[in-house]
Amino acid sequence: MTLYTATEEEQNLSIVPARYRGRWVMAGVVVLGVALMAYGMVTNQRFQWGTVGEYLFAAPVLAGLGNTLMLTAVSMAIGIVLGIAVAVCRLSPNPILSSAAWAYSWFFRGTPLMVQLLFWFFMAALIPKLVLGVPFGPSFFEISTNTLISPFTAAILGLSLNEGAYMGEIVRSGIRAIPVGQTEAAKAMGMTRLQTMRRVILPQAMRVIIPPTGNETIGMLKYTSLVIVIGYSELLTSVSIIYSRTFQTIPLLIVAALWYLAVTAVLSVGQYYVERHFERGFTPMKAAKALPKTAANALSKSGLPPASSASLATVSGPAEELEKAK
Amino acid sequence: MKEPIVRARDIRKSFGHLEVLKGISLDINAGEVACLLGPSGSGKSTFLRCMNHLEKIDGGQLWVQGERIGYRRSGNKLHELKEHETAKQRASIGMVFQQFNLFPHRTALENVIEGPTVVQRIPKEQAVEEGRQLLARVGLADKADHYPGQLSGGQQQRVAIARSLALKPSVMLFDEPTSALDPELVGEVLDVMRSLADSGMTMIVVTHEMGFAKEVGNVVHFMADGQLVESGDPHQVLEDPREPRTQAFLSKVLA
Numbered sequence: 001m002t003l004y005t006a007t008e009e010e011q012n013l014s015i016v017p018a019r020y021r022g023r024w025v026m027a028g029v030v031v032l033g034v035a036l037m038a039y040g041m042v043t044n045q046r047f048q049w050g051t052v053g054e055y056l057f058a059a060p061v062l063a064g065l066g067n068t069l070m071l072t073a074v075s076m077a078i079g080i081v082l083g084i085a086v087a088v089c090r091l092s093p094n095p096i097l098s099s100a101a102w103a104y105s106w107f108f109r110g111t112p113l114m115v116q117l118l119f120w121f122f123m124a125a126l127i128p129k130l131v132l133g134v135p136f137g138p139s140f141f142e143i144s145t146n147t148l149i150s151p152f153t154a155a156i157l158g159l160s161l162n163e164g165a166y167m168g169e170i171v172r173s174g175i176r177a178i179p180v181g182q183t184e185a186a187k188a189m190g191m192t193r194l195q196t197m198r199r200v201i202l203p204q205a206m207r208v209i210i211p212p213t214g215n216e217t218i219g220m221l222k223y224t225s226l227v228i229v230i231g232y233s234e235l236l237t238s239v240s241i242i243y244s245r246t247f248q249t250i251p252l253l254i255v256a257a258l259w260y261l262a263v264t265a266v267l268s269v270g271q272y273y274v275e276r277h278f279e280r281g282f283t284p285m286k287a288a289k290a291l292p293k294t295a296a297n298a299l300s301k302s303g304l305p306p307a308s309s310a311s312l313a314t315v316s317g318p319a320e321e322l323e324k325a326k
Numbered sequence: 327m328k329e330p331i332v333r334a335r336d337i338r339k340s341f342g343h344l345e346v347l348k349g350i351s352l353d354i355n356a357g358e359v360a361c362l363l364g365p366s367g368s369g370k371s372t373f374l375r376c377m378n379h380l381e382k383i384d385g386g387q388l389w390v391q392g393e394r395i396g397y398r399r400s401g402n403k404l405h406e407l408k409e410h411e412t413a414k415q416r417a418s419i420g421m422v423f424q425q426f427n428l429f430p431h432r433t434a435l436e437n438v439i440e441g442p443t444v445v446q447r448i449p450k451e452q453a454v455e456e457g458r459q460l461l462a463r464v465g466l467a468d469k470a471d472h473y474p475g476q477l478s479g480g481q482q483q484r485v486a487i488a489r490s491l492a493l494k495p496s497v498m499l500f501d502e503p504t505s506a507l508d509p510e511l512v513g514e515v516l517d518v519m520r521s522l523a524d525s526g527m528t529m530i531v532v533t534h535e536m537g538f539a540k541e542v543g544n545v546v547h548f549m550a551d552g553q554l555v556e557s558g559d560p561h562q563v564l565e566d567p568r569e570p571r572t573q574a575f576l577s578k579v580l581a
Contacts, residue, residue: 185427185486188378189441189493190417192410199444203431281431281473 051251055242056258064238065259071155071224071234076217078160083167088197090172101168108165114226117158121230123149151232159227163220170212174205206278214271218264235259329392330355331497331528332377338385339372346372348552349386354497354530354545359523361539361560362532364549365575370532373549374499377530378419379412390419391496417445420490420498424505426482428474434461434485435470441493453492460488464518480511484518491522498522500531516542536579540564548572 041047055061089101108116119126124145133139149157178201186196225236233241236256243252330353339347346369354360362370375381376388379396387404388395395415397404407415428437438457442448448456461467464484474482483503490498500519504512516538523529523542533539539546539560546563548556548571556569567573 179425179427181423181425181427182429184380185421185423185429187380187413188416188419188421188423189489190413190415190445191441192413195444199440200429204429278431281433281475283475 046250047254048248048251051248052254052258055239055252055255058242060238060242061235061255061259064233064235065263067232068221068224068234068236069263071159071227071232072217072221074156075159075163075224076220078156079163079167079216079220080213082160082164083169083171084202086164086168087171087175090168091175105165105168108162109169113158113162113223114229116162117154117226117230120149120157121151121154123154151227151230154230155224155227155232158230159220159224163216166216167213170209170216171205174207174209175201177208178204203278207275207282210271210275210278214267217267217271221260221263221267328356331358331391332530333389334373334377334386335388336386337373337376337383337388339369339376339381339383346552347376347383350549350552350554351386352547352554352557354528356528357526358544359529359531359542361543361546362530362549363534363536363539363546363563363575364555367551368549369552370549371501374501374530374532377497377499378416378421380421382406390415413445417441417493418495418497420493420495422483422486422490422498422500422503424502426474426479426486426506428482428486428489430474433471433473434466434477434488437474437485438489438492441489446493457488457492460491461485463491463521464488465514478511479507480514483507483515487515487518487522497528497530500529500533502532502534504533504535534579536564548575550575 042049086101086104089097090105092098092101127145129142129144130148131139132141175197182200182204183196186200191199224234227234228237228240239252239256243249246252332352332354334353335351337347337350338345346367348369350369350373362374364370372381376383377390377395382396393415396407396412398407399405428434429440432440435454435457438460439450439453442453442456443450458467458470461470464487466481466484466488469477469481469485474485477485487498487503503519504515507515512535516535519529519531519538520542531538531543543560545557546560547554548563548567548569550571556563556567556572563572564576567576
């Protein structure tokens with residue numbers, strides 16, 4: 001059989017990519033629409049951009065923003081830790097732990113966040129004082145619930161316990177996405193359940209956990225505005241206090257919206273980097289330059305290190321070592 | 327007579343109502359390469375997984391290096407060991423899986439040093455040095471910083487072997503180590519296993535590679551339907567099987 005050789009004419013055939021004229025039309029429509037909106041927003045006096053500028057960096061607004069950021073950060077941090085604990089308990093072979101974790105999720109996902117916030121804030125009405133001591137026995141220490149539960153602590157309790165229930169489900173889905181072979185390999189190496197979780201399962205589960213956690217964080221940024229019901233002041237509360245006095249409702253809401261958008265933008269960038277960190281090993285990064293995309297395929301076809309000569313030659317030395325090890 | 331490394335007596339195991347091991351008894355001696363053969367569903371992989379307690383046995387007794395696996399006997403009772411006690415037993419039993427099960431978020435070298443540093447708490451510098459030697463031994467010194475996703479199946483399996491060896495096990499279990507590989511990659515893994523056998527490692531290999539069993543194996547155990555049908559010298563069992571069940575299997579496989 002003779003191999004077919006392409007003629008010079010055939011070798012010089014050039015490739016023209018497909019052209020999509022519809023895309024140019026759509027781009028024109030979109031640009032026109034955006035331009036119209038921008039023009040309207042700039043020229044419409046009722047947006048009161050001057051007032052927006054005036055209040056954007058006003059002290060009470062910045063203080064409110066600071067509170068929003070702190071509530072978000074603290075509640076998410078506690079929520080994530082709780083979520084991991086809840087997920088690990090849910091997946092535990094211990095039936096008490098798994099039912100308790102299930103009940104926790106059920107309760108905190110099943111009642112409105114606002115009701116939970118109010119409950120924490122008015123806890124003193126239910127339990128006037130908190131006591132540390134032997135159950136049904138003597139007490140060592142007691143404190144009035146009202147001293148302990150400030151609007152801030154009630155806000156943190158409400159937001160983080162609620163978040164923990166949602167994060168629990170997110171973490172659980174991440175853990176369950178990891179093939180059982182990973183656990184088996186870790187077990188076979190003599191790792192304990194805790195080591196397996198910390199070293200093998202969670203780092204991989206993070207890939208699945210991060211994107212919805214980003215959602216939760218951005219959601220939390222805005223849910224914090226619910227703490228207005230227990231009198232804690234954050235971004236939206238601060239602007240609402242101002243506009244109820246000056247009646248410049250629209251521009252002040254724009255001030256709040258701009259800050260929420262700015263923080264969300266920063267969070268999205270952060271999420272990108274966190275995602276990239278946990279993507280380690282799942283995308284051919286270093287080899288991407290040297291190797292084609294499907295590195296594994298390409299390697300397998302290039303007929304790799306002739307194990308026969310190379311590896312056998314190196315065997316003699318360590319073999320003795322192995323003998324010693326026995 | 328020397329104590330066998332693995333001593334199995336009347337091992338029984340059921341999944342629900344399905345009895346997959348119906349009383350397996352065998353000995354595996356130090357330095358021996360024992361191949362477990364048999365049709366799929368015969369229970370050979372399950373039996374292998376019992377040896378490091380990845381599967382709990384329902385009956386019988388199993389010792390590895392004279393130590394009872396997974397249980398402690400007191401009087402007439404076998405008490406199941408706690409998780410950390412089982413973990414300790416497992417660390418001296420190496421295992422290589424059909425699907426490699428390398429940790430994808432760690433490089434080849436990190437995979438290899440994971441056991442020594444985390445389980446045995448060996449200083450990292452020492453673990454890295456030994457890890458590099460092990461990677462060199464399986465012919466992958468230049469792939470130390472590659473992630474499993476950047477390696478071929480054969481390379482991944484060789485890293486997995488190095489990872490098991492890093493814990494300096496006294497016996498290695500292989501669960502169909504070449505079954506998930508492209509045909510042209512099987513050879514490089516078998517080469518590593520052959521050199522391991524030559525170094526005197528005790529190996530128990532569940533495999534469909536008749537050639538390997540014949541060439542490297544010291545003994546072949548043929549299993550079918552949860553029972554040990556025939557044991558013996560690989561050449562005898564594979565070329566001149568006594569039991570009709572073995573003959574039937576081999577005639578299908580070698581046809």
